[in-house]
Amino acid sequence: MDRRDFLSVAAFAPLTLSATATATATSTAASTATAGRASAPRRRGPDWGRLRDRLSGTLVLPADTGYDRARRLYNPAYDGIRPAAVAYCATPADVSACLGFVRSAGVPVTARSGGHSYAGWSTGTGLVIDVSRMSAVAYANGRATVGAGARLIDVYDGLARRGVSIPAGSCPTVGVAGLTLGGGIGVVSRRYGLTCDALESVRVVTADGRVLACDADRNADLYWACRGGGGGNFGVAVSFTFRAHPTRDVTVFFLHWPWAKTGDAVRAWQSWAPQAPDELWSALHLTNGPRGMDVQVGGLYLGAPAALDRLLAPLVSAVGAPSSRYARQVPYQRAMMIMAGCSSLSLAQCRNMGRETFSAKSHMAYGKLGGGGVRALVDAVGRKGRHAVLLDALGGAVARVGGAETAFPHRAALFSVQYYAEGTSRTWLRATHAAMAPHWGDHAYVNYVDPDLAGWRGAYYGANAARLARVKSAYDPSRLFRLPQGV
Incomplete structure (x- = not known):
């Protein structure tokens, strides 16, 4: 019943990078002319x-334990990249020094x-500035102040103790910084907006070393x-202050249908999903995985199961009775653990979930698929392999912010x-993305950064x-900050 339980870790042989250098004398005369000369x-x-x-903080070099x-x-696809050094920065002053x-x-510098950068752009061959030690989570007077190194599961846990939260995603180990800076689509976005919509201020260390309050x-x-x-475009964020919202018990749900019902x-x-009340968020997953073909609608409702049943009725009427159905009211923090794929794990285990090669x-998607688009999508997922298409509902509070009010357009x-494939091959991804482009155009989400993407700025x-x-x-x-797809 977990949001991410279709994923499994594929066997992977780490990439390796090697470099060789050879030098030969260009001629006997050149060798003679340089004989005995001191090397430069x-x-x-x-x-x-x-x-x-x-x-x-701590600087880790290739010869150091822990490198x-x-x-x-x-x-693990990026295990072959070897930074010259990794700086675990403990303070904004450390970032300035780096x-x-x-x-x-x-x-x-990176x-x-x-x-969690999808393209591996949170590492490089130079200095990696790691802000994970700046991870404190504090709350006062309706505001949550979060260090840029905090991971999502710890943000949820720290704020749950105060009965509040912020709108954010589902992956438990994703960093709050990357999530926020790219927008932040999450499981209560339709009610509370994107993560960046709740952001009231941010501290950034700019290229010249200044620590700016913004x-x-x-x-x-x-x-x-x-x-x-x-x-990674404008500086190194070191802390965020968010407007927090109070939490209450919520209802999580998962509906499954046989593959014949996918269309x-x-x-x-x-x-149905983008037009539902703001309190209802859902995602549609089409999966070809180790347990076969699966179509699932899962989500979270900021209310009780009885009211959820009434809201689900139009969907069930249109698709037919699901082959399995799960709905349960749980505390907010418990719901975040379920949506993170940690329903059977402790908090410590959730923090240390295994890595995934993908x-x-x-x-x-700015418009609905017609008949041809639906067939193309279903056919693509049905092709041999282990892959999935994940559709997350927007609308609601997300749509009530103007396209130019924030950088998220x-x-x-x-x-x-999101088109997701196990392993490192991009063959299925490219074919499926190309097949759907006539239906969904060329819009993409920067937090799912795509190294293949042409026209990525637009x-x-x-x-x-x-x-x-x-x-x-x-x-x-x-x-100073240079990404392959940097602004």
Whole structure:
């Protein structure tokens, strides 16, 4: 009954990167001319010891114990990438010191929070600035202040003790920073908005080492960009202040139908889910996995089971009686554990869920599929392999924010679409994405960053791309922060 229980870890042989260098004499004469000449002095590498002395956190180098763990991301597909160093920053001053060091040493830099970048762009071959030690979660007077290194399960847990929460996603180990900076689609978004909609202020260390407080009045353009403009573009976020909402018991539900009902389920869900009351969020999963073909609608309702039954009735009437049905009222924090795939795990086990080798692509769906689109989607999932299509309902509070009010442009989308495949092959993903492009266009979600994507600026940011470029020029004119798909 878990949201993510269709996933299983595929066997994977880590990628390896190697480099060889050879040198040969160009001629006997050249060899003779250089005989006995002292070798040119070798260029000294970065003085990592100097950086280590400036940090209150920890600098991990390739020869250090713990390096192999320090360099890993959530996805083992990127295990072959070997950073020159990983800095576990304990304070914003540590981040400033790291940025000063890379500017003077000419070392590439990458920021990392949870390490969940779909393209592996939360690591690199230079210095990785890891903010995971800045993970405190505090609450006062209706506001939650969260360190950029906090992971989602700990945000939910810390705030649950105060009877509050923020709108956020379902993956328990994703970093709150990346989630927020890219927008933040989550399981109560239709009622409370995206994660970035609840963001009231953010502290960012910019390329020149300044620690800036950003909100609607201070550095307002950078604040705007941090609400959907994507992580790793404008600086290193170190803390966030969110508007929190009170929590109560909620109802989680999962409905399954036989595969023969998949077309009916797609047609009915895409009309029903985005138009449901704000308190009802749902997702449609079409899965070809280890247990065969499956169609599931799961979700969360901010109310009691009896009222949920009435809201589900139109969907069930259109699709037919489900082959299995589960609905239970549970405390809010328990619901977040269920949606995270941690229903049978302790909090500690949920924090340490296994890594997964996967690839993904996305669409943002602004319109419903016609008959041809439904057939194309069902046929794609039915092809041989282990893969899934995940549709998460939008609308509600998400749609009531203007497309230019934050950097997240997809306010009119009915739902997000994620194409997910086990392993590292992108063959099925590319074919399926191409098959659905005539129906869903070229809109995509930056938090499902896609290294294949052509026209990614328009796909991720739409009409907001030009303004984001101006913010980039203002705060990082020398482009210290460089992503392959960087603003």
